[in-house]
Amino acid sequence: MSQQDVTFTPAGDDTDDPYAGVRETTEGPVYTVTGQDWDDVIGAAAAGEERIVVNMGPQHPSTHGVLRLILELDGENVTEARCGIGYLHTGIEKNMEYRTWTQGVTFVTRMDYLSPFFNEAAYVLGVEKLLGITDDIPERANVIRVMMMELNRISSHLVCIATGGMEMGALTMMTNGFRERERTLDLFELITGLRMNSAYIRPGGVAQDLPPGAVESVREYLRWMWDHIGSYEAFANENPVFKGRTVDVGYLDLAGCMALGITGPVLRSTGLPWDLRKSQPYCGYETYDFEVPTRDTADSYGRFRIRIDEMKESLKIVEQCLDRLEPGPVMVGDKKIAWPAQLAIGSDGMGNSLDHIRHIMGESMEALIHHFKLVTEGFRVPAGEVYMPIESPRGELGAHVVSDGGTRPWRVHFRDPSFNNLQAVPAMCEGSMVADVIVSVASLDPVMGGCDR
Amino acid sequence: MSDDEKRTEAADSAGDAQGMTSGSQHPDDVAEAAETRAETSPTEDQKPAEAPTEETAAAEAEEESLPAEPEGPALPPEHPSRRGMFGAYDGSGDTSGYGRLVVRDTNPVRGASTPRPWPDELEKLGDDVTAALQEAGSTDADVFEKVLVDRGQITFFVKREKLAEVARTFRDDPLLRFEMCMGVNGVHYPEETGRELHAVVQLLSITHNRRVNLEVTCPDDDPHIPSIVHTYPSANWHERETYDFFGILFDGHPALTRIQMPDDWPGHPQRKDYPLGGIPVEYKGATIAPPDERRAYN
Numbered sequence: 232m233s234q235q236d237v238t239f240t241p242a243g244d245d246t247d248d249p250y251a252g253v254r255e256t257t258e259g260p261v262y263t264v265t266g267q268d269w270d271d272v273i274g275a276a277a278a279g280e281e282r283i284v285v286n287m288g289p290q291h292p293s294t295h296g297v298l299r300l301i302l303e304l305d306g307e308n309v310t311e312a313r314c315g316i317g318y319l320h321t322g323i324e325k326n327m328e329y330r331t332w333t334q335g336v337t338f339v340t341r342m343d344y345l346s347p348f349f350n351e352a353a354y355v356l357g358v359e360k361l362l363g364i365t366d367d368i369p370e371r372a373n374v375i376r377v378m379m380m381e382l383n384r385i386s387s388h389l390v391c392i393a394t395g396g397m398e399m400g401a402l403t404m405m406t407n408g409f410r411e412r413e414r415t416l417d418l419f420e421l422i423t424g425l426r427m428n429s430a431y432i433r434p435g436g437v438a439q440d441l442p443p444g445a446v447e448s449v450r451e452y453l454r455w456m457w458d459h460i461g462s463y464e465a466f467a468n469e470n471p472v473f474k475g476r477t478v479d480v481g482y483l484d485l486a487g488c489m490a491l492g493i494t495g496p497v498l499r500s501t502g503l504p505w506d507l508r509k510s511q512p513y514c515g516y517e518t519y520d521f522e523v524p525t526r527d528t529a530d531s532y533g534r535f536r537i538r539i540d541e542m543k544e545s546l547k548i549v550e551q552c553l554d555r556l557e558p559g560p561v562m563v564g565d566k567k568i569a570w571p572a573q574l575a576i577g578s579d580g581m582g583n584s585l586d587h588i589r590h591i592m593g594e595s596m597e598a599l600i601h602h603f604k605l606v607t608e609g610f611r612v613p614a615g616e617v618y619m620p621i622e623s624p625r626g627e628l629g630a631h632v633v634s635d636g637g638t639r640p641w642r643v644h645f646r647d648p649s650f651n652n653l654q655a656v657p658a659m660c661e662g663s664m665v666a667d668v669i670v671s672v673a674s675l676d677p678v679m680g681g682c683d684r
Numbered sequence: 685m686s687d688d689e690k691r692t693e694a695a696d697s698a699g700d701a702q703g704m705t706s707g708s709q710h711p712d713d714v715a716e717a718a719e720t721r722a723e724t725s726p727t728e729d730q731k732p733a734e735a736p737t738e739e740t741a742a743a744e745a746e747e748e749s750l751p752a753e754p755e756g757p758a759l760p761p762e763h764p765s766r767r768g769m770f771g772a773y774d775g776s777g778d779t780s781g782y783g784r785l786v787v788r789d790t791n792p793v794r795g796a797s798t799p800r801p802w803p804d805e806l807e808k809l810g811d812d813v814t815a816a817l818q819e820a821g822s823t824d825a826d827v828f829e830k831v832l833v834d835r836g837q838i839t840f841f842v843k844r845e846k847l848a849e850v851a852r853t854f855r856d857d858p859l860l861r862f863e864m865c866m867g868v869n870g871v872h873y874p875e876e877t878g879r880e881l882h883a884v885v886q887l888l889s890i891t892h893n894r895r896v897n898l899e900v901t902c903p904d905d906d907p908h909i910p911s912i913v914h915t916y917p918s919a920n921w922h923e924r925e926t927y928d929f930f931g932i933l934f935d936g937h938p939a940l941t942r943i944q945m946p947d948d949w950p951g952h953p954q955r956k957d958y959p960l961g962g963i964p965v966e967y968k969g970a971t972i973a974p975p976d977e978r979r980a981y982n
Contacts (some may be wrong), residue, residue, distance in 0.1 A: 317944040322960075325953055329960050360835050489863045489890075492918025503890070510893050614791035615834050618886050618897060620866070631869050631884065635791055636763075642954070646867035646886070646922075654921050683944060 282310075287668070289318045295394065296679035300656070300668065309668060312660040314653050319683040327643045331609030332358055333570065335640055337430040339630075342645060343681025344427060345390050348383040349623040350681070351432035352376060354643065356513055357619035357632035358434045361612050364563055371559040372436035373515050378449070378552035379422070379431065380514075381545040385456070386415035387624040387676075388538040392463060395535070395673035399476045404466065411459055418452055421445055424581060434610075436562035439574050446553055453553075456546055463539055477532040481659045481671030484529050491655050495626025495648055496537045497675060502527035507622035519548050531674035541624075568610050571602040609638040618646075625649055625676050649675075649682040760795075763787040793899075794876065797830035806838050809894060813840070816857035820849070829901075839884070839897040847900050848910040848936070854887055854896070855915055862887035862896065865916035868923050870930035874956045880904040881932050885912065885919070902932065911936040929954035 254261045288299040299315035323342055327335045339354045340347040359365050393408025416426040422445050423429035423438070431438050467473045483493065485501040498505055504523040508516040524540030526533030562569045571591075575584035591599040614636035620629040626648030635641040652675050659671040763786075792798075801807060810831065814824055824831075827850050829841040842850050854862045866886040874880055879901035887896050900909050911934035912919050923934040924943040931952035934940055942949060951958055 317942075317946075320944040322953065325960055363835070490917045492864050492866060492916070505890055511895075614789075614793075616793060616839075616871070616884070617835050617837055618866075618884075618895070620895075627866060627888075629866055629886065631867075631886070633871050635873075636787070636789075642869075642871045644867075644869040646869070650921065650925075651867065651918060654918060 285665075289315070295672065295677050298653070298672070298677060298679055298682075300672070302660075302665065302668065304665065307664050307666075309660050309663055309665060312657050312668065314656050316650070316653065316679070316682055319679045321684065323684045324643055324645070327640050329639065331638055332434055332612055332640060333609055335643060336433055337428075339643070339645070340428045340430050341680065342684050343623070343625075343628070343647060343649065343678045345387045345678050346383050346623050346625070346628075346681075347428055348376075348379045348432060349621060349628050350645070351430065352380055352514070353619055353621045353623075353628050353630040353645070354632065355432050355434050356621065357617050357630040357643075358612060360617045360619060361615055361632060361634050362434070362568065362610075363613070364435065364565065364568065367563050367565065368436060369560045369563065370515075370555075371440075371557060372561045372563075374552050374555050375437050375441065375561060376432055377514050377516065377519070378549050379419075379437075381548045381552070382415055382418060382449075384545045384624045385542045386412045386419075388542050389415070391624070391673070391676040392535065392538055395670070395676075396467070398669045398673050399473065401467070401470075401473060404463065407459070407462060411456065414452055414455060418445075418449060421448055433562075433570060435565070435568045435570070436560070438570070440561045441556075446556065449549065449553060453546055453550060456542075460539070460542060460546070467535065474532060476666075476670055477530065477535060477674075478528070479530050479532075480663065480667045481531040481534075481674045482529055483655055483659050487655070487658055491658065492651050493626065493655055495622070495624070495652070496534045496541070497652060497655070498626065499523065499525045499537055500527075500533035501529045507620055507627060511620070513619075513621055519551050521545075521548050531670050534674045566601070567605075571598075571605050611636060611638050612640075620646075623648055625678070625681075626652060628681075645681070645684060647681040647684065649677040649679070650684075653677050653682060760788045760790050763789040792832055792834045793873070793882070795832075798833040802833045802838070803836060805894065806833055806836075809838060809896065812859040813854075816853055816859050819857060820853045822849075837895070837897065839899050841899050841901070844900045844902055844909055847898070848912060848915070850898065851885070851887075851912040851915045854898075860889065861891040862889045864888045864890065865912065865919050865922075866895075868912075868919050868926050870926040870932055870954065872930060872955045874904075876901075878903045881907055881930055883909055883926055883930075883932055907931055908933050908935050910934070911940075913937055928952065931955070 254263075283304045285302045285304055286299060287302055289297040297318035299318065301313045301315060302309050303311040321341075323338045327338050330338065335354060335358075336351050339350040342350045356365070359368065389408045389412040393405045393412070396402075396404025396408065419429060420426045422441055423431040483491075483497065483501070485498075485503055487493070488498045488501055488503075494505065502525050504525050506523040507513075508519075508521075509523055521544040522540075524537050524544065526536055572583040572587040574581055577585065591602050612634040614634050616631065616633040618629055618631045620627050622628075627646065628648055629646035631642075631644040631646065632640065633642040655675065656668075656672060659675075660668045663671070800810070802810065817823055817827065827843055827846040829843055832839040832841065840850075851865075854860050864887070866888050869884050869886075871882040871884065872880060873882065881902050881904060883900045883902075885898040885900075887898065889895070902909050907930075909932055911923055913923060913934075914936065920938070921943060923937050924940060926932050927934060927937075927940050928942045928944050929952055941947065945953065
């Protein structure tokens with residue numbers, strides 16, 4: 232719309248406020264609501280058009296980041312709903328084409344910021360498949376990967392439940408959820424050095440072995456979580472207010488999920504036990520003992536129950552991981568791929584271990600060259616393309632990794648479940664009330680960092 | 685050498701430190717690149733097909749004087765975009781002798797069909813596809829350019845005019861039942877003349893618990909691919925994203941608009957001829973200069 236088409240007439244007495252008021256456009260008047268002026272707006276709206284289009288977001292506190300919902304309202308009823316995305320697009324996929332394969336991990340971990348280990352795992356498993364070293368990954372590295380992913384699934388589901396509860400007014404779920412999540416992030420910090428965006432899972436294994444005391448800390452965490460996870464169920468499962476807000480809200484049946492490509496807890500809430508950890512296992516998931524929780528209500532309440540149940544299954548898997556941890560390498564044996572140095576804590580912080588520095592600086596010229604080439608140039612990955620799907624907390628997270636035989640990715644694309652699942656918003660929300668939109672979107676659990684990348 | 689070539693080569697030559705980070709570019713290159721950016725907007729389709737000029741000719745002339753390659757098994761073709769090493773391009777003054785390195789193209793995407801036998805489950809899938817196509821009154825040769833089996837995954841290169849009907853067969857035939865389309869993704873191979881843009885569709889069958897990829901190609905100057913939204917509604921946003929990033933036009937898509945980039949953004953950022961960074965960003969009248977033109981503190 233060009234500037235000439237718009238006439239600007241500030242409403243009421245706010246003649247000096249350029250942000251409030253009403254603009255006449257060819258589509259009808261556009262009101263900018265800034266608070267304390269609802270009477271003017273509703274009066275004007277009632278006098279003219281009966282159809283109101285509301286922009287919810289992109290900066291609305293209940294839309295999980297910068298999601299913009301465009302709602303066409305008839306009173307309190309939503310007649311049409313559409314999503315506007317792209318507000319968090321950061322060009323991660325483009326940037327990765329200019330970095331080495333190892334550096335790519337640092338980028339992908341920032342996509343879906345609530346489940347960094349899943350992004351890393353999908354990408355790394357794709358790269359390993361291209362390299363043909365999938366079967367050479369040491370057992371200990373695989374166990375650590377599974378453990379980190381399952382801990383991450385718990386922390387991600389906790390955020391979903393916490394923010395979803397907060398949006399419905401269940402503030403206790405928010406405070407408790409973030410308290411438990413913080414415990415999980417403490418573990419990440421202990422093991423990887425960072426709470427989020429840890430770039431821990433690397434092509435060939437993991438960045439470093441578990442530090443001393445990690446196993447004990449995880450065991451203590453498990454005890455704490457088993458004690459506290461019941462509180463969510465006690466609080467919400469039979470809570471009439473909670474059930475009133477969630478039961479039969481955001482309904483999407485199996486046919487709808489199939490047509491819209493929906494996976495994860497939303498698909499499982501239709502009764503279909505589709506979980507890639509069971510159906511197309513990776514990282515040795517076929518050897519772990521766990522269930523795939525389902526509900527057949529196909530609504531927000533069922534998805535909430537599934538997430539709680541999945542957290543319990545994740546706790547079981549983490550326990551099995553701890554029992555399986557055998558001493559051994561955490562990086563593939565191929566020296567042309569494995570990161571040349573093991574990190575260690577020194578007096579000046581974390582860095583290459585002193586042994587390694589002594590080796591490359593004092594003992595072996597070849598080791599120094601090798602270190603330099605591998606760290607600056609990186610390894611080459613044979614040409615080809617793979618699509619590597621894994622089960623993230625939100626559904627199928629697929630990494631489409633393309634190599635042209637160089638030391639940098641030719642193209643990496645993430646099929647992010649948040650991106651795909653947001654397509655279900657019109658199907659879930661149209662015909663419902665405005666308040667139900669919030670609950671429906673919360674039950675999809677979209678993370679805009681992953682959606683927009 | 686034109687600046688476009690330089691940028692493509694910087695993106696292609698993997699071992700080349702110059703391309704590793706934009707920060708380490710030679711100042712002359714940066715200035716040149718900035719000039720070119722000012723002249724040509726990223727929307728214009730820059731055709732990498734025109735790339736081989738005097739540089740390639742010179743390299744070929746040089747090769748004539750080299751001894752013949754040793755006898756042995758047939759080598760894969762030379763990589764279309766990678767010759768030389770260590771920045772030994774035109775006028776670099778490199779005398780190390782490494783500039784003659786020829787990179788061989790081993791990308792299966794550009795190769796021929798994978799001959800059978802394939803792994804067992806893919807053999808079965810291939811037979812099922814043949815049977816389903818026969819049922820629909822067509823054959824493998826009618827609809828597929830080639831079939832690749834690589835790293836345990838199968839990719840059918842579908843002739844682009846046949847994509848819509850192939851997708852329909854893959855979804856509806858009881859032998860196949862690929863109920864879900866997991867996504868559509870573009871890949872840009874600027875050196876593949878006449879088939880620069882690829883779109884890869886990932887399909888999943890929950891009934892049979894297996895996956896296939898469908899790959900379609902289209903030339904840069906006719907970037908049209910039939911949309912599969914009418915078969916797979918989930919492809920809606922994925923096709924919009926592929927259009928946004930690669931400029932592939934999906935014919936028959938209900939509303940093919942940009943999804944990640946702003947609506948009025950010029951160009952398609954994931955193409956290889958689109959630079960990383962250096963695009964002035966306008967916001968409310970303010971202009972942010974590209975990184976190489978911003979003020980520096982040194």
